[in-house]
Amino acid sequence: MGGPSMNLEHSYFTASFNLVPEEQDIAVLFSGEGRPVPGHKIGPSVHDYFLIHTVLDGEGFFQSGNVSRHCRTGDTFVIYPGSLFSYQADKDSPWHYVWVALQGEAVTALLSDAGITKERPLLHSGNPSELHSLYEHIRLAFQQSPYPRLESLEASGWTRLLLHQFGLANLSVLPARPKEMPEVIDRQIDQAIRWISLQFHQQISIDHMAATLGYHRVHLSKAFKQKTGLSPKQYLLKMRMDKARELLGGTLTIDQVASSVGFNDALYFSKQFRKYTGMPPSEYRAVLREG
Template sequence: MNPEHYDFTLGINLTPEEQDLSVLFSGEGRPHPGHTVGPSVHDFYLIHTVLEGGGLFQSDTFSAECRAGDTFVIIPGSLFSYKADLETPWHYAWVALQGIGVLDLLRAVGITREQPFMHSDNVAELHSLYERIRHAFKQSAYPRLESLEASGWVRLLLHEFGRDNLSALPPHPSEMPEMIDRQIDQAIRWITLQYHQQISIDHIASSLGYHRVHLSKAFKQRTGLSPKQFLLKIRMDKARELLGSPLTIEQVASSVGFNDALYFSKQFRKHSGMPPSEYRAGLRGGY
């Protein structure tokens, strides 16, 4: 047991290899009254959530008395210190992170270097997520799988932070687009990812809660193309890529959403000015 804590548990990642977000370790403790850490700096991110009791957190940009439900984040390179309350010392859980994507993920949930603090009323859910992170490191025969599991739980923890933190903040105009703009974004994403399927523009419109005519008009204003034209463009662009591969014309047609290879060839010729076989010959130096 850690001599400065009544209770102390820790899980350590043996293979912290992911570049965007990697969990280094996670723990939970009940320090003694007045227990102090710092002033010091870390070269990793360290998130603490107070489960019970309280204490004081200070950084070079922020200071706060913390109570149950409060979370404070230590940013790499920031000078910090924290101290358990003398009467009711905190019981907290923590997780240490590293990676090039961590700061952007924290910003996405409303945590910044200037405001490394948030509050949640859902302490039980946060506590459960910390436990799952820590228990992922059960030192099995598959440490890389443990690392993947822990990273997944951390993303859910950050999601929980975002739900609580962002709802308490005034929305930024750039993050609150008009509903039709969001639906157009979804339609674009839908077509871009599902071009190989038998996509119905009517189905997309109804799924997004819009009449086809209304959606098509807004879609064309955004992209310069109707949804049908945009779908054809995506398919033809992908077909040109695939024609450089060993796939047959029939296989290329099927891969970009055409069940009929002859109809695909007709559409490709109309869109590209030549049949797919001639386009392929050009790629192979046939001109």
């Protein structure tokens, strides 16, 4: 962990570094804050990681590829891996900024979800103090405690919140849902699919689910079937039977399999399983083991 300091290039500088940046999807490498001296310049150069800066006050100039911008308070610029870049503090009103460096398989997609791309690496936020707080949380996560992996996990969590704020500041460039998209392909139907997919082992009431999502059961069932080809009840049964077939390949008893897929009565489960697959669970298990 770095502490505040003064050097020839900054009137104020502090940074913290991740000792174990092992997350595959998004990992923080380091984060910091600084006040460069007037005219201080970085680049032209390239990095092999993402580097995000947000200007808290002052001014400076950023260039990457075909993009160049005079940046002021509230502006954020993103440097992409392998992209030639440079940035320089204004000579009269040098910027004060915070930064975070990232790597990971999901970073490009997460930035895109927030409206940031390699071709559009800048955004403006009307509330830089809120962003500053998130950057501080990221930097202060690295306290060199005995638990560096927990520190890394915390920092990546705060980073996701930072990207969320970028998205809120960038709503005007986020892709809108096409007007011609049918009503059945909306978030509520997707919610119903996720609900059943993740909760099939519970006692699900289709009536309750429909009411929670703001639908009449008949309307939900019609819309659900248009998207999936199955009614909610049929989809629920399919999820349960598919999981049951998977579990029957293991060591659970028939009773335990039944309970694991949402059936309190093992005999009723066996009846439904036979109706669905053409054989009782015990026979299905025997066939699996013979194969």
